[in-house]
Amino acid sequence: MSVTYVDAIREAQEKLLREDPRVFLYGQDISKFGGAFKATKGLAEEFPGRVLDSPISEDAMIGMAVGAAIEGMRPIIEMQFADFSSIAFNQIVNQAATHFYRTGVPVPLTVRLPSGGTPGSGPFHSQSMEALYAHYPGLIVVTPATVSDAYHMLLESVALDDPVVYCEHKFLYRWLKAPRINGDQLPIGKARITRPGKHATVVAYSAMVHEAVRAADRLKEQGGWEIEVVDLRSVKPLDIDTVLASVARTGRLLALGEAFPWGGVTAEVISRVCTDGFHLLDAPPRRLNSRDTPVPYHPKLWAAHRPTPETICIALRELLSF
Amino acid sequence: MPETEEAQRTAVDLDRDYVREVFRAMLRARLLENKLSSLYKAGKIVGGVYLGKGQEAVSASLGASLIKGRDIFAALIRDQAGRTAFGEPLIDCTRTYLGSVLGPMKGRDGNIHRGRPLDGMPAMISHLGAAVSVVGGMLIARRLKGELAGVVGATCVGDGATSTGAFHEGLNMAAVEQLPMVVIVGNNQFAYSTPTDRQFACEDLLDRAKGYGVGGHSVDGTDLLACTKVIGNAVKLAREGNGPQMVVARLLRLSGHGEHDDGSYVPPVLKDSQLGRDCIETGVVQLIESGIATVEEIERWKREFTDEVQAAVAQAQQEPTPDPWDENWNACSTPTGRGL
Ligand SMILES: Cc1ncc(C[n+]2csc(CCOP(=O)(O)OP(=O)(O)O)c2C)c(N)n1
Numbered sequence: 001m002s003v004t005y006v007d008a009i010r011e012a013q014e015k016l017l018r019e020d021p022r023v024f025l026y027g028q029d030i031s032k033f034g035g036a037f038k039a040t041k042g043l044a045e046e047f048p049g050r051v052l053d054s055p056i057s058e059d060a061m062i063g064m065a066v067g068a069a070i071e072g073m074r075p076i077i078e079m080q081f082a083d084f085s086s087i088a089f090n091q092i093v094n095q096a097a098t099h100f101y102r103t104g105v106p107v108p109l110t111v112r113l114p115s116g117g118t119p120g121s122g123p124f125h126s127q128s129m130e131a132l133y134a135h136y137p138g139l140i141v142v143t144p145a146t147v148s149d150a151y152h153m154l155l156e157s158v159a160l161d162d163p164v165v166y167c168e169h170k171f172l173y174r175w176l177k178a179p180r181i182n183g184d185q186l187p188i189g190k191a192r193i194t195r196p197g198k199h200a201t202v203v204a205y206s207a208m209v210h211e212a213v214r215a216a217d218r219l220k221e222q223g224g225w226e227i228e229v230v231d232l233r234s235v236k237p238l239d240i241d242t243v244l245a246s247v248a249r250t251g252r253l254l255a256l257g258e259a260f261p262w263g264g265v266t267a268e269v270i271s272r273v274c275t276d277g278f279h280l281l282d283a284p285p286r287r288l289n290s291r292d293t294p295v296p297y298h299p300k301l302w303a304a305h306r307p308t309p310e311t312i313c314i315a316l317r318e319l320l321s322f
Numbered sequence: 323m324p325e326t327e328e329a330q331r332t333a334v335d336l337d338r339d340y341v342r343e344v345f346r347a348m349l350r351a352r353l354l355e356n357k358l359s360s361l362y363k364a365g366k367i368v369g370g371v372y373l374g375k376g377q378e379a380v381s382a383s384l385g386a387s388l389i390k391g392r393d394i395f396a397a398l399i400r401d402q403a404g405r406t407a408f409g410e411p412l413i414d415c416t417r418t419y420l421g422s423v424l425g426p427m428k429g430r431d432g433n434i435h436r437g438r439p440l441d442g443m444p445a446m447i448s449h450l451g452a453a454v455s456v457v458g459g460m461l462i463a464r465r466l467k468g469e470l471a472g473v474v475g476a477t478c479v480g481d482g483a484t485s486t487g488a489f490h491e492g493l494n495m496a497a498v499e500q501l502p503m504v505v506i507v508g509n510n511q512f513a514y515s516t517p518t519d520r521q522f523a524c525e526d527l528l529d530r531a532k533g534y535g536v537g538g539h540s541v542d543g544t545d546l547l548a549c550t551k552v553i554g555n556a557v558k559l560a561r562e563g564n565g566p567q568m569v570v571a572r573l574l575r576l577s578g579h580g581e582h583d584d585g586s587y588v589p590p591v592l593k594d595s596q597l598g599r600d601c602i603e604t605g606v607v608q609l610i611e612s613g614i615a616t617v618e619e620i621e622r623w624k625r626e627f628t629d630e631v632q633a634a635v636a637q638a639q640q641e642p643t644p645d646p647w648d649e650n651w652n653a654c655s656t657p658t659g660r661g662l
Contacts, residue, residue, distance in 0.1 A: 024466055050466070055498055060455035060491035067459020070439045073466060075459075090488070094447050095456065097653070102431045105439045106655040137653035162659035189661045237661025 003181055006173035008147045009039045009112070011181070012154035013076060017047045020074060023158060024050040026061060027078030027112075036080050037114060037173055058084050062091035062111065066099060069107035074158050082113035082167065083127040096163040097138030106161040110154070115143075115167040116207055116258055117306055119299035126295035126302075128206070128257070131264035133165040134236040140164045141236040142188055145209035147178035149233060152185035160188070169207040176210070191239035193246065197228035200252035200319055203243055203269050205232040208256050208307060215312035225320060235265045243269060244277045251282035252319050258306050261289035283322035288315045341550050341614050344386045345605050347407035348378035348546075349620075350627045352602055354412060355402055357631050358419055362581045366639075368421035369432045374400035376544070376576030377508050379601035380569075382407040383549040384476055384506055387557035394442045394460050394475035396453040399434050400508060400575070401478055410443060412634040422641035429644030450483035454492025454505060461501045474560045476504040482513020484530070485521055493566065497535045502560040504567045505536075506553065508543065510575040511597065515587045528570045536566040543573030544597065546605035547612070574598045 003011070016023045025040055031053045034041035044051040054061050058079065065075040079085045085092065092111065099107045117126035134141040140162050144150040150168060157164035186192055191203075195213055202212040209231045216227035230246050232238060247253050253273055255266035266287040273285055288307045296302050307315075355373045362371040374381055377400045385407025388395050395408045402415065417425030418436040427436050427445070437445030444456050457475040464470040483489050484507055496503045507527055511518055524530065531538025537559055541552040549571065556567040574597040578585040592598055609615040654660050 055491070055495055057455075057491035057495055059452075059488045060458065060495040063452055063455025063488065063492060064459035064462060064495065067444070067456040067461075068463040068466075069459075070444060070456075071460050071463030071467070073463045087487075090449050091452060091455070094449055095452055098447065099439075100655045101653045102427055102435070103437060103439050103445050104428075138659075140654065140659050160658055161656050162654040187658065189658050237658065 002177040002179055003147055004174050005147050005150050005168070005176040006037055006039055008151035008181055009154060009168055010041060010043070012151045013040060014043060014046070016076070016155065016158050017043060017050055020158070022072060022074040023076065024052065024068075024073060025076050025078065026052050026054050026064065028054055028056060028080045030078050035078060037170065039078065039112070058087035059091050062088040063095060065109040065111070066091065066095050066107050069109045070105060074108050074110075076110045076112060076158060078112045079114065081125050082115040082129045083124050085111065085113055085129055089132070092133065092139070092163070092165070093136040097136045099138070100162065101138060107163055108158070108161045110157045110164045110166055113165060113167045114170045116169040116171055117295050117302055118171050119302050120297060121295070122297035123294035128167070128259035130165070130167050130235050131259055134265065138163065139236065140188065140234065141167065142234040143167045143206040144233065145169070145172070145206050145231050147176055148182045148185065151181045153188060153233070156188050167206060171207045186233065188234045189237040189239060191233055191242040192231045193228060193242070194231045195227070195229040197226035198250055199225045199227060200254060200316055201228045201230060201243070201246040201250045202254045202256055202312070202316070203230045203232060204256040205235060205265065206258065208258050211307060211309055211312060212256055214309040215316060218309060218313055219316060225316070227316060232265070238265075238268065238272070240272045240276065243273060244280065247273055247277050248280045251280060253281065253285040254312070254315055254319055255285065255287045256307055256312060257289050259289060261287070261292050264289065283319055286315055286319050288312060336547065336550055338614050340386060340554065341547065341609070344379070344382045344407060344550050345546065345609060345615065346623055347382040347385060348403050348602055348605060349623055350412070350630070351378050351382070351403035351406050353624070353627045354415060354631045354634075357635060359581055361419070361635070367419050371419065371581040372399045372434050372579070373577045373581065374402050376574055376600060377510065378403035379546045379549040379605060380506060380508055380541070380543045380553065380571040380573065381478065383553035384478065384504065384557070387554045388474060388476060390442065392442070392473055394444070394457055394473070396444045396446065396457045396475075396477035397434075397437070398446055398453065398478045399480070400510075404478065405443070408443070410438075412630060413637060414438075416634040416638035417641065420635070420638040421643045422638045423644040424641050425638070449488065451479060451486035451488030451492065453477045454479070454489055455495060457503060458492055458496045458499065458501055461503060462499060470502070472561060474502050474504060474557055476506070476557070478506040478508060480513055481507065481509040481511070481518050481527065482516065482521055484527055493534050493536065493568070496566045500565040502563065502565070504556050504560050504569065507568065507570045508573065509570055510573050511592060512575060512588065514579045514583075526570065531568040534566070534568070536568050537564060539567065539569040541569060541571050542596070543571030544599035544601045544604055546601055547608050549601070572597060573601070576600060
């Protein structure tokens with residue numbers, strides 16, 4: 001038996017519903033149908049009245065969650081795809097994110113965003129929205145890359161008194177498996193060294209952690225390079241201490257993300273490392289993101305749009321040869 | 323005068339105390355807003371001033387029909403009277419407008435963007451229509467907690483706000499969930515400077531109630547007794563389990579959009595029409611003619627409220643303003659959220 005990434009998300013929600021009467025789920029097609037990705041399969045039957053189908057109204061879904069959170073509930077909102085959270089953008093960044101600062105009343109809600117690209121999904125079912133939400137004060141933005149993190153970080157997101165944008169990667173849903181959910185969890189806000197190394201640091205998050213590890217394996221085979229991979233786990237808060245400590249060991253930094261290249265998490269990482277760790281760098285830090293176009297539909301174009309082990313290796317070789 | 327006859331007929335089946343309460347809140351709000359307007363002109367207000375002049379009968383009828391400590395009222399831009407009727411202390415208003423750090427928003431937000439969410443008064447954001455679903459969520463939470471019986475959640479919007487997606491999504495969601503919600507549309511003929519014919523193409527906003535599958539009610543918002551009756555009834559229907567109720571009130575904004583705006587785009591013919599009546603003036607006539615209040619009582623209330631307003635202003639003016647050094651600058655409540 002093994003557990004997939006999406007199983008972990010489902011199991012976390014099951015545990016939350018079982019143990020916390022304040023928790024309920026709201027989203028499109030999530031009750032009997034079990035959700036577009038089956039992340040809520042069987043939960044409506046197990047917890048009658050607490051897994052509710054919503055109309056196709058992303059704005060109202062988040063407004064509803066804010067109201068419910070004010071009243072002491074812990075809503076988990078499933079966006080069918082992260083891309084559609086653009087409709088809820090106002091409620092997330094202006095209603096949920098400002099609420100505690102303005103009123104002193106926290107709004108503990110969790111918005112689950114099925115994020116990132118999968119082959120054939122195209123421009124409107126592939127987006128990575130984490131940088132947009134991380135930009136706004138008042139939100140926590142998490143990006144689990146492993147099965148166990150998907151589980152533990154969802155539990156922690158719901159337990160936190162602040163609004164959390166939980167970015168789950170669709171590509172990992174079924175592809176990523178683990179023998180079991182392990183107990184080596186870290187708190188949100190702590191990065192993890194996924195693969196230790198000494199010649200260069202790749203800072204990544206979500207599905208890109210796995211692409212970075214593949215690239216690191218290749219460079220190890222091909223030239224004996226030892227590449228350290230840091231998994232940010234959450235992009236806000238961003239654990240710059242772990243990143244700086246890694247750069248202090250390696251002297252070289254590649255910031256890697258699947259999102260669009262202008263601004264964003266990778267730019268934030270580079271800017272902070274340059275500000276606080278300029279003296280640690282032996283080479284100019286590099287960034288690798290998707291190309292600057294909408295996410296293309298055709299699998300061949302899609303595979304060339306996002307960073308791949310090949311392009312990561314190219315970027316790392318340039319970094320290592322400086 | 324047929325108007326007076328109608329007033330007397332309407333008054334017969336209205337609760338005298340309720341109508342008096344509505345009118346008292348209207349008067350209090352008007353006197354407060356007159357004061358805010360002069361403070362604004364004297365440069366004493368932090369930011370803009372948005373008044374509900376001419377809309378007090380609608381707003382106060384709603385506020386007075388709701389039960390503080392049980393119901394939910396998401397007040398909007400023109401709801402000083404409703405807030406007062408619902409029980410928001412005047413000092414919340416003056417502190418927020420004058421920038422006292424002791425106000426509910428501590429100087430972090432101002433003017434009408436104030437509330438006490440844990441007392442059933444969520445604090446509006448500027449984005450129009452966004453409060454409808456928040457009230458929906460508060461009611462859904464009550465349902466999940468088994469505490470919905472006898473509860474009503476209400477909010478107000480303008481004619482302009484009905485064009486937003488948020489309004490549509492929120493009201494539709496409330497209808498799907500059959501929530502005990504009352505949405506008052508104050509059709510004051512303008513959204514800032516935009517007249518209704520550039521805002522919607524249906525004949526009457528009331529037509530939309532049918533489209534949403536919610537109860538629909540129409541009222542002359544300048545007629546105090548009609549407002550108390552129609553809005554009181556809508557709240558009652560929602561409370562008794564008849565699902566969301568939408569009330570469209572016809573009236574005119576008797577001020578600019580904000581005090582920075584002279585409203586010169588409002589044609590005089592509208593101001594001179596029935597829509598342009600001042601609900602406080604019609605209210606006074608109605609109360610006296612129906613015997614609900616006497617001239618002396620109304621004069622006494624005016625004096626009382628003028629003193630009360632003066633005291634609330636004076637107190638807020640003496641209070642400390644926010645100090646950036648004491649501000650904690652925390653947008654999140656948890657240590658995790660405070661990490662950058
Ligand atoms: C979504 C959104 N767009 C624009 C504005 C700017 N704005 C503030 S009030 C207003 C007019 C509102 O008109 P209406 O809803 O009819 O209410 P009224 O002011 O007439 O009471 C506008 C355009 C806003 N607050 N929210």
